[in-house]
Amino acid sequence: MKLDLDRTPGGRTELPLDEEIALQWAEGRPDRARLVGTLTVDNLEGRVLVSGQVQAAGMAVCSRCLADFDFTWDVEISCMVLRDPESEEGRDDSMVLHQRSGEVDLDEVCRESAVLGYPLTVVCGEGCKGICAGCGRNLNQEECVCEADTHDPRWDALP
Numbered sequence: 001m002k003l004d005l006d007r008t009p010g011g012r013t014e015l016p017l018d019e020e021i022a023l024q025w026a027e028g029r030p031d032r033a034r035l036v037g038t039l040t041v042d043n044l045e046g047r048v049l050v051s052g053q054v055q056a057a058g059m060a061v062c063s064r065c066l067a068d069f070d071f072t073w074d075v076e077i078s079c080m081v082l083r084d085p086e087s088e089e090g091r092d093d094s095m096v097l098h099q100r101s102g103e104v105d106l107d108e109v110c111r112e113s114a115v116l117g118y119p120l121t122v123v124c125g126e127g128c129k130g131i132c133a134g135c136g137r138n139l140n141q142e143e144c145v146c147e148a149d150t151h152d153p154r155w156d157a158l159p
């Protein structure tokens with residue numbers, strides 16, 4: 001997503017966001033996500049603040065049953081464009097960009113925010129039964145066969 005500093009009026013405006021971005025991170029997490037929402041842009045003296053809560057949607061892997069499913073999560077975006085390329089302020093903060101004019105590329109801000117907002121565990125549904133640790137079956141689709149497998153014939157002889 002681009003924010004055009006030259007065309008952003010002073011004061012508060014809204015910036016609609018609807019963009020597909022590559023996340024490229026850990027396995028089992030969405031490769032790509034579509035970010036949709038509205039950001040608030042505050043164009044102040046010397047700096048522009050971009051913030052808002054948007055929704056990200058992508059293909060996730062369920063932490064319990066390992067199935068792929070469409071997952072939507074909240075992404076909090078809060079970044080600042082300092083209109084002084086020389087400024088040392090926020091140099092070690094990836095949410096602070098330094099640019100005087102022209103188009104600011106907010107893709108990396110969106111990517112990092114989407115990654116940060118992603119929950120540690122995601123499940124395909126409240127009722128997901130997961131995978132049996134014993135027989136490895138997806139219990140949403142099949143019955144567990146552990147009891148049959150671990151049945152010990154020695155007990156059969158007992159009265």
Ligand SMILES: [Zn+2]
Pocket residue numbers: 062063064065066067123124125128129130
């Ligand atoms: Zn699941």
Ligand SMILES: [Zn+2]
Pocket residue numbers: 132133134135136137144145146147
């Ligand atoms: Zn089992």
